[in-house]
Amino acid sequence: MKRIAYFLLLSFFLIFLQVSVLPRLLPDYFKPDLLLILALYLGLTATWLRGGLFCWYLGCLEDTFAGNDFGLFGIAFLIIFLAVRAGASRFNTESSALLLVLTFFATFFKGAVLISLLVLFSEAGRQWPVILSCLLPEAVLNTFCALLLLRFSLLLRRRFARGAGIPGLSHLDRRYES
Amino acid sequence: MLDLLRKYRTALLAVTLVLAALLLYSQNLRQGEERTNLFEKLVLRVTAPLQIGVMTVCETFSDWLGHYLWLVDTRKENDRLLEENRHLAAELSRLREVRLTNERLQKLLDFREQQALSALPAQVVTEDATSWFRTVMIDKGRDDGVREGMPVVVAEGVAGRIIRVAARQSRVLLITDASSAIATLVQRNRTRGVCRGRGDTLNFDFALREKDIEVGDLIITSGNGGVFPKGLPVGTVVRVEREEYGLFQVVEVMPTVDFSRLEEVLVLLKEEP
Incomplete structure (x- = not known):
């Protein structure tokens, strides 16, 4: 219960950063997807049911602040979670570098899922050129943000909960500890 | 039966979740009176x-x-x-x-x-x-x-x-979004068309090839869509392309509004x- 409450708070904090703070610091139409990073982290660490439901919620939260059709990011995040969760057993989920690589490629995957859903279900099939043009910069930005979040979470752990491990990332590479 | 369910529990769960998400999405795609949910x-x-x-x-x-x-x-x-x-x-x-x-x-x-x-x-x-x-x-x-x-x-x-x-x-929803479409006309010669968003600019669609549209023409709302009143400026034509064949010409429009400000x-x- 406590963990769910933490995740809810964290999701609100990240979406708040994404829509209210970062657009003031970054150039126009150059926005990271912080909730995607959280969804990927869940894909590596959470159970099927809990992680799936929470990623669906994360997508719906993003839908509240993005785009025209509610539920679009909900499905996209859920599919991304399921894909990562299905492959998680083949990866070394304790490696933080995995999260960075996943973030980069998951941005493209998210773009592909969104384009497919828009073309199949919505009238906004013309959205794909806009999405394609933003994919690469967003993937780079998301990866950079994932790195910053990793460093920040480690800093927090060192200062406030030295003994506690971050689930799934308890044996982080030493290079992020410096 | 129970064994079968237990065996494919994960796959069933994943399919159920995706179906539920699709259902929610398709429900919200319907144009009702109230689109903002709880x-x-x-x-x-x-x-x-x-x-x-x-x-x-x-x-x-x-x-x-x-x-x-x-x-x-x-x-x-x-x-x-x-x-x-x-x-x-x-x-x-x-x-x-x-x-x-x-x-x-x-x-x-x-x-x-x-x-x-x-x-x-x-x-x-x-x-x-x-x-x-x-x-x-x-x-x-x-x-x-x-x-x-x-x-x-x-x-x-x-x-x-x-x-x-x-x-x-x-x-x-800004007019530059790809899912936005407005009934418009060229102010100078009243040629009708639909302005659709392209991210940063707009496309003036369904303008017949033979219609005289020039760079610099002002595009205004036609009032036909039932959303915008007639005569509001939408943008200025910045590019016109007429291919040898085809029914319509390609017209690119720069919005009059600076959306970054x-x-x-x-x-x-x-x-x-």
């Missing part, structure tokens, strides 16, 4: 005070930062002049901001008086959460009389239309039936 209303209600707070803090911080940098520059010259300069510069900067705001609001006021419909001024609070869609959040909602489908304009022209409404906030907008309120 989840969105709840989230917007919770985040509204935070967003307005951040907007105020950011403005104060950028104001303070500007003054501080000015102070560092002038200190090199003279301590006495620094103090005087800082105050004057701060005052000048404040007055300039007041003048610019005044000009913007005056333009909006003039524009509002020209409109037959009553207009509600609103401030842009946040932008879209992603770089793929073009929406903004404004600080007026259902409590202020805003309803879904209402047109949103600025003095320069059409900005968009309301797509989601919460108690104190609303979301505006959207701060205050007017929501054109419709009369309640």
